[in-house]
Amino acid sequence: MSTKTPTEADILRPVNNLSKKYLALFGAAGLAFGAFLVAWMYQLYVGMSVTGLSDWGSGGGVTWGLYIGAFIWWVGIAHGGIILSAAVRLLGMDRYMPVARLAELLTIAGLSAAGFYILVHMGRPDRMVTSVLGHYHITVNNSPLVWDVTVITAYFVLTATYLALTLRYDITRLRDDLPNYLEPIYKVLTLGYTEEEDQIVERMVWWLALAIIIMAPLLLHGGVIPWLFAVLPGMPAWFSAVQGPQFLTIALTSAISGVIIVAYAFRRAYDWDHIMTDDVFRGLLLWLGFFCLLFLWLQLQQNVVGLFAAPVSTEVAQEATITHPIYITAMALVFGTLAYIFAQTIRPSLFTKTRAIVAALAVLFATLIEKLIFVVEGFLHPEFEIYAATPGEYFPSAIELLSLVGTIGMVVLIFLIVSKVVPVVELHAVEHMRGDHGHGHEHEGHEDPDEAATKQEVNA
Amino acid sequence: MSTDDESFHPLGQEWETELEGMLDETEYDSDLGMQMAQDAMRVTKGELSEAEFHEKYHDDVMEEFDVDDRPTKEAYEQAQEEQKGTATRMLEAFDGEGEETRRDTMKKMGLGAAAVGFGAWGVTDDGPEMNLGAAQEGDEDGDGDDGTQLGMVLDLERCDGCLSCVTACSEENQLDQGVNWMYILDYEEPGEDGGRSRNRLIRPCQHCTDAPCEKVCPTTARHTRDKDGLVLTDYDVCIGCRYCQVACPYGVNYFQWDEPDVSTDEIEEMHSDMDGDHMTSDEDRWVDSRAPRGTMSKCTMCPTRQDGHMGDEMVGTTACEEACPPDAINFGDMNDPDSRPRQYLSNVVQSRAEHMIADESPNREDVEEAYAFLDGEIELLDMQYLDGDWDRSEIEGVMYLNDEIETADLEYLIDAEEYDSTEEAEEAAAEALREVVIAVLENEFEVGDDDDDELSEDDLETLVDAILGDASEDDVDSDDFERATDALDAVITSSEESIQDVVDRYESREITPAEVEESLLILREEEEEPWVSEAGITDEDTAQQVIESYAGDESSTFKLLEDMGTNPNVTYIGNEPGPSAEQVDGPVAYEQVGLTDNRKEVLDESTVGDTGMDLGGW
Helix, strand or coil: CCCCCCCHHHHHHHHHCCCHHHHHHHHHHHHHHHHHHHHHHHHHHHEHHHCCCCCCCCCCCCCCCHHHHHHHHHHHHHHHHHHHHHHHHHHCCHHHHHHHHHHHHHHHHHHHHHHHHHHHHCCCHHHHHHHHHHCHHHHCCCCHHHHHHHHHHHHHHHHHHHHHHHHHHHHHHHHHHCCHHHHHHHHHHCCCCCCCHHHHHHHHHHHHHHHHHHHHHHHHHHHHHHHHHHCCCCCCCCCCCCHHHHHHHHHHHHHHHHHHHHHHHHHHHHCCCCCCCHHHHHHHHHHHHHHHHHHHHHHHHHHHHHHHCCCHHHHHHHHHHHCCHHHHHHHHHHHHHHHHHHHHHHCHHHCCHHHHHHHHHHHHHHHHHHHHHHHHHHHHCCCCCCCCCCCCCCCCCHHHHHHHHHHHHHHHHHHHHHCCCCCCCCHHHHHHHHCCCCCCCCCCCCCCHHHHHHHHHHHC | CCCCCCCCCCCCHHHHHHHHHHHHCCCCCHHHHHHHHHHHHHHHHCCCCHHHHHHHHHHHHHHHHCCCCCCCHHHHHHHHHHHHCCCCHHHHHHHCCCCHHHHHHHHHHHHHHHHCCHHHHCHHHHCCCCCCHHHHHHHCCCCCCCCCCEEEEEECCCCCCCCHHHHHHHHHHCCCCCCCCCEEEEEECCCCCCCCCCCEEEECCCCCCCCHHHHHCCCCCEEECCCCCCEEECCCCCCCCCHHHHHCCCCCCEECCECCCCCHHHHHHHCCCCCCCCCECCCCCECCCCCCCCCEECCCCCHHHHCCCCCHHHCCCCHHHHHCCCCCEEEEECCCCCCHHHHHHHHHHHHHHHHHHCCCCCCHHHHHHHHHHHCCCCCHHHCCCCCCCCCHHHHHHHHHHCCCCCHHHCCCCCCHHHCCCHHHHHHHHHHHHHHHHHHHHHHHCCECCCCCCCECHHHHHHHHHHHHCCCCHHHCCHHHHHHHHHHHHHHHHHHHHHHHHHHHHHHCCCCCHHHHHHHHHHHCCCCCCCCCCCCCCCCHHHHHHHHHHHHHHHHCEECCCHHHCCCCCEEEECCCCCCCCEEECCCCCHHHHCCCCCCHHHHHHHCCCCCCCCHHHC
């Protein structure tokens, strides 16, 4: 535990310093992303046949594969990120204030990756605007895919607004220490700023947070995304009312894991031990454990219903799922993580940051392969499984696998670039930690005066 | 709930007054609304029948709203009548009227709505057709005035798996290898020894009325054509998200994963001699022939043909139908009872019934003859159809014995005309008669040499002699003699009774070949009054029921995965595959006719970094 006091200089360090490691990571991430862009161009040139996909049915394959699985994965990470940040604001979980903005950025980056996957997945991405927007007023009534696009867009706008509003406070106060060559950006971001707006912005952000929290289970990973699958009776592996809650738990586990990894990376790179304290990681890990428990519980629901006395097609699909090595691996990883987290709760000495990172990586990997097998399994065991070529064959092609590397590179790039423009830790967090009790320790029931005043106004 | 007020409404006077206020605000008659609501309440309590309710307000509703979409009393009674039929389910399923319980529920929901006044309330927003009109919802999927809905009736019993249709479709639409818009598959049910009739499925697109592919499409590229109900893909709009393929429970979609083998220029050139280019429809949308790269395709049911671009004679045909050697495919308007598929569907039962009654008795002529006999217009021996235990020679023999026939008139005992002289004929007749008497007596008595037999062989001979007058009656037991003469008389009476029985069976409406024959004639309107008597089949409804109960089981029909709620417009005749059915090799392999069955084999060639691994096989 550090004894340093967080300062403005701490959070400005990423903006004003350029290290070789940074450049190396930037280069690697850029290469990964660039390589996939080239691969995508090739896919556009030749056609989707460069993937391992085919038609389900007599066509002997699966229609959707890694692209869609990874799309859901990124959306999950994104949704969970903003939920975490919103919860910090709404529920006053001040302990996590230092990672709130990272979580918001994870949402922006994750949504960007997800949106990119939508384009990559389509046969004719060039028609996205004319075909989808042009008929929006008709299709929004029916197509879960349009709901999906709508909600992701809404989410992106909400998060961006949220981020932009909170940045105004920081940029105005830190402007003198920010690089001059980015002046135009700062000007736009702080357009018309006055100190009187602080309280109003605070309240707006609170409402935005409320909107995000309400939308999350109803529309986002608890609704629209799982409904893409859950509403289709032709695919018994998907057709289930538990899909929404399941997706939400997967989103939350993967998002917390994502935040743990991102926060750890920044802490290590910029010596933020006193900002992102072990305490934060312990807390995040405990939340991860809780959501892992929910995750496994909902998987259990689906397995029991699907295996006990289900209709023929449902049982076939569920049996195939539960015996699939990928599914077993995913469940084992989540279960292992859960076991570790509960163990370290009982015996705190079991906690190390490395183990926390391993747990987070394990969950991220588990949720990715679980999503992949979830998508694929639907096509492998449809209701109408009469075809000799069903279950079909599928394995992601090199281009599809490269898309994972590419989008991870893309997300890293977004973090690297943003961290060079604005502070990725809120000034509020620093002020808060410096407040009465310096070292990032937070005592239950104790609020600093500013916070209490704001809350009273909100309540009023 | 209040019990002391005068309200008919279960929620009490206050609520009722409130509803009345709502009604007052509409332009329609509140008194009528309240009165109907009150009576609707009585219907729900069973005090008033639905038919009476409908009848009671018909004139008022017509006056008020100019339209009464509610089932009329006649319609109601007819529906009840239809329900009585035991074997009508098949046609009902076809008409979309097989959901009686749902319809009834809908009707009651409509009445319930009326009872709380909401039906009348709805008038303000939605016009009279919505008023009390939930009762009509069940009729939506019925046939009638819905316009054209193209579809198919596929006779699985006739399909021989030759793949001619698949080839024809592929050639007509320039499809890539493995893109089998039309697909034929043989299948096996688990634990089946193959003893059942053939298990084969013809799988075009089902052109569903409630197409899930269309519902999920984010672009309207997948659409239902207004004019004929075809479900098509606009290749100019499709973004290739493949959600339609995901949502379709039948697996009929084929994505264009790469550049198609045949270019649009080539397609245009191929069809330079016809009106269109075999791609653009009358609606000016690119919906026909193979899809361009990056978009979705599936069976179109040949819009180019339907639009008349290939000539008037091609309208109402599809490439697969035309190519099918055994005529298993019947394409046409599923809403038109006179269309080929609808006719086929009704004729399937009829032609099977016709086949079943061929050479079966009693037919219509036999019944006619039986009536004629009972009326004394025809002699017993002149009857063509005798259903009793005795044949004509035996009957004639007994009549000859009773001196009712002259030797020269004998036809069946012997043929008197074959004999040159009366003596010879008499001799032969006597010999034949003896055999007849022996046969009758052997039937009556237990004859044998055992102790418990009634007559020994010798006794029988003596008895026969006595009956024929060759021996004295005194030589035999008088009881035996009496019993023997009774038995001989019974040959005549039982034969006469069997004729009466034919008439009795006919009049009791037992379904015999005669009734089936009548029914077929009625349904085909070949004769105005084909029935033998008024006690027979005289109306079309009954005729239909007769046919179905006689031959209906032989041709069960189904729609594929009907419980998915897709309302498919393809009706199958034959066996429906079960949930565990699994495809097996058919009589003709796809490769044999230059086609590819599994498209993955073709697509794998351009997969980048194909590891050969398979998540499905783990």
